[in-house]
Amino acid sequence: SCPPTRDSQSARVQEGYVTWEEKGTLSAEADRGEAEADPPSSSRITGALLDWTATTRDDERPDLSPIQLQASELYEQKQYKSTEQLAHLDLAQQRRGLSTAVTLEILGDCATSLGSHRQAASLYREGAELIHGHYTRTSRRGTSQQACTTSWEAALRVKQARSLSHGTGTLIEATAMLERCFPHSTNRQRQRQPHALASLESCMLLGSLLQRTERKADAVVEFKFALLKNPYALEAIDQLARLGCNEAALLALVDEGLRDLVKSRLSKSKKEVDGMDEDDEPLIPLVEYSKAHANMYGNQMATALEHFNGLSAVYPTDPYIMMHRANILQEMGHVLESERSYRRLCALDQNWMASMDRYAHLLFQLRMSRKNAFMVRQGGFVHYQYSCHGGRERVHDEAYSIEDELAQLAQELLDLDDRRPEGWVALSLHHLTRDDHDKSLAFVDRAIALCQDHSYSHYLRGSILLSSQRPDHAVVSFYRANDLRKDIPSYEGLVESYLQANKFKEAICSAKEAISSAPRDARAITLVGLALAQAPATNQQEGGGKERAIRALRRAMKLDPGAPRPLFALVDLQAQEGSLASCVELLRNALDGGGKSNDVTDSTVNANHVVTWNMAHKAKLAEIYTLMESYDSALECYHTAISLNPQNGLASQGLERLEKIMKGLDPDSSMDEGEQQI
Structure with a gap:
């Protein structure tokens, strides 16, 4: 075919369909009169501008001035102050236009790197408004007055939202701004569709903000959009499973995302798509990965463990798989094997921090269980009640010195990053071993202040309050932990707090909700038995609650014959009834x-x-x-x-x-x- 003429190339530029070669030819003819130009190299546009050259079409922004190019080179060398001063000099002599938006973006990136997030958000907003005003006046397309008009503006809006949420904590403002800039549309089937300029980054960021502002249904929609844009966005799989997306829905999204990815790739080579062949198989076992997370957050721990064991056989040194296996083993009560998994994870990466607070609690649980044996097999993250109130004499054996071990772990975690909650949780557990509830509570409050969405910190706070005979306050912490993640340990805390506060109706309701969350989990059924056993009998149902409690506890024992908690609860219940011979038999x-x-x-x-x-x-x-x-x-x-x-x-x-x-x-x-x- 004949090469395109200059007029046809200009038309393609206006429509947004322009290649690097055509764009280079146009700029060469306009500026230097050369016949054609090579595609621009990555060294020409670097640093602050690298991120938006990949997400914006080059015809959306003007050519960089020499000062802007020099500022980019300085930014790449991490000379943020020099970049900022140079950009301000450039801004002072510019006429207000698209070139100003480029300088404002450079200044915003400098402010972000220097930690001035509020200033960065203001600079990004000003630059985005310049771009929006320019293209709203010049574009003939029917667009919303507030929706993004170009991918350049979209990239700046994402940066603005990230600065607002990270630096200033104005989550609602950041969420509202992104929803205005990326409004959803509806197809013929009345299904919600993402905005045309919405990227994987914008969907993930908006989903995270919606989740943090308690709008979980809308967050699910955004994470689904993100997964459809790229099925290898593993964080989206994790978040969807955490928000309650079931296994079938998750697998359908992954399959649709993979097919869209294949179609997109094959369309570039102009091949027809009749299905996925062998060459189009996923790069990683996404199906197994999705099943593992869906079952883990669905409280199907045995099934989740099987899937993670399969993944571990293929990826034996993956830290995330090792971490999830250790968490599941700990929650199932496999304390000793869980400890070995955590130790392998620490040996693999000495700077690993995720779930190390759970490891600290496991050390606390394991060491105390050697003196109160009931704790080892109780399962879950055992509450700070020293099992059946056994003694806790100070043991001089090095193996039992949990205070020293927890203190060392807490110090290592705080040295790594004292702005994360894991180190403060470990320090809280360290003081908990010394029966210093005030300091323990202060440090776990510090962890919550650093990350309010850290469910384990709320759980531990509830455990401390419950052990301090403050059940009404413990309910609030356990409720928040359960709201962040509906796992069995948080339900256990809720039920025990309600029972200690003599709120038997609430305890029974929470126990039944636990069963609806995990219908075949012995721990959930045990909670129903415990609540019914302690609830006072009504005149209309005299003794009925005890009989239902016995049936529930026997069912839990049948599901997990090795669990001592339903057994001991049944023994106590029958001992109260005077059936001591039955207790001995059990x-x-x-x-x-x-x-x-x-x-x-x-x-x-x-x-x-x-x-x-x-x-x-x-x-x-x-x-x-x-x-x-x-x-x-x-x-x-x-x-x-x-x-x-x-x-x-x-x-x-x-x-x-x-x-x-x-x-x-x-x-x-x-x-x-x-x-x-x-």
């Missing part, structure tokens, strides 16, 4: 099947959990024998539990109480043995 059966629990994942974990299982159940069985006045059997069980772990505070306190009873003393008296004998 505990004996549990001891016989303790080594076959669902919690066992390998031989090492099996050995540790069998010991832990025996410690907890032997101590509980001794309590029942004490109530039955079978003191010899109780004494034998206590000695067995202490021989397995001399630091078992639950067994030690029970044994001390039993010895007082056998001597005819009051075990609940505050007087010592000599005073009582007198």
Whole structure:
């Protein structure tokens, strides 16, 4: 075909369809009279202008002046003050126009790099308004008065919103501005469509802002748009799963995004698309990745663990997969294996910070569980109640020095970045081991101040308040944690807080909501049993609540035979009814099947959990024998539990109480043995 004429090239420029070669030819004929020009090199436009050369058409902005080119080179060398001063000199001698918008963008980038976010937002806004006014006057297209007219303006609006949200905290202002600049349209099927100039960056930023301003339904829409624009936007998959997008919907979005990506690529080579062939397979297992996240945030932990195990086999050193596996194992109660996963993650990257606050809580949980065995198998992020209120004597063994270990972890995290919440949470747990609730609460409040959307900080704050006998205040923190992420631990905190505050109706409602979130999770069903067991019976339903509680707890035991919490709750419930023989039978059966629990994942974990299982159940069985006045059997069980772990505070306190009873003393008296004998 014949080469395009200059007139046809000019028409293509006005329509926005111009290649680097054609644009170079036009600028050469206009400025230097040369026949053609090469595409501009990346070294000519650098630094502050690199980001918007990739997102804007070159015909939307004027050629850079020599001062602007020099300012870009200075910016690339990170000489922000010099760039700023040079740009201000350029701005002082310019006539107001599109060239001014270029200088304003350079100044805005300098202000962002120097941390002056409010000033940056003002500069970006002024530059975007200049561009919008110019193209609104010259464009013949029907556009909204406030919607972006060019991709250059769109890029500046995204920068303005990022500066507003990051530097000044005006989330609502940033959200409203982006919604005005990128309004949605509707297709013939009345489905919402993104703005023509909306980019992956703008969709992700707007989705994040909507999520932070509690507009979750609108945030889901924006993250869906982002995933359709690029199915490899893994953060969009994570956020959609976190916001409750189910597995089927997530897989459909990924599939549609992949097909659009293939069509876009093949359309450039002018090939017909009849489907995806072998060469169009995803670069990574997106289906497995989506299933893993959908099940994890859907509280289907066993299924999620299977998917992450499959991903781990393909990517054994991926830190995100290791982190999610460790989190799931911790929440499922596989404490020892979870600890090993966290340690492998720390060995892989010593500067890794994500989920290290959960690792700190696991250390707290694991060390305390060696003295109160019930905590190991309770699952979840165990509340600070020292299990069954066992003792916590200071142990000089280095293995039990959780104060030193947590202090070291907190110091390392704070040295890495004291503007993130993980280090302050670890420091809070460190003071929690010293029973210093005031300092612990102060440090977790610092973590929340740094990141108000950090769900684990709210959860830990609720746990501290609950252990401080402040259930009404704990409810607020647990509710916020549950609002950020509807996981079982936050439901556990809500139910326990309501029960401690004698709000039984709210406790039952929260427990039922937990079941709706995770219908086959033994922990959720256990919550219903606990709430029904402690709720007072009504005149119309005398005893009905107890029977329903027993059915719920037995169902939980059937789903997870290795979970001690429903077992111990059922034992306590039947002990209150006077069925001590049934309690002994339940505990004996549990001891016989303790080594076959669902919690066992390998031989090492099996050995540790069998010991832990025996410690907890032997101590509980001794309590029942004490109530039955079978003191010899109780004494034998206590000695067995202490021989397995001399630091078992639950067994030690029970044994001390039993010895007082056998001597005819009051075990609940505050007087010592000599005073009582007198």
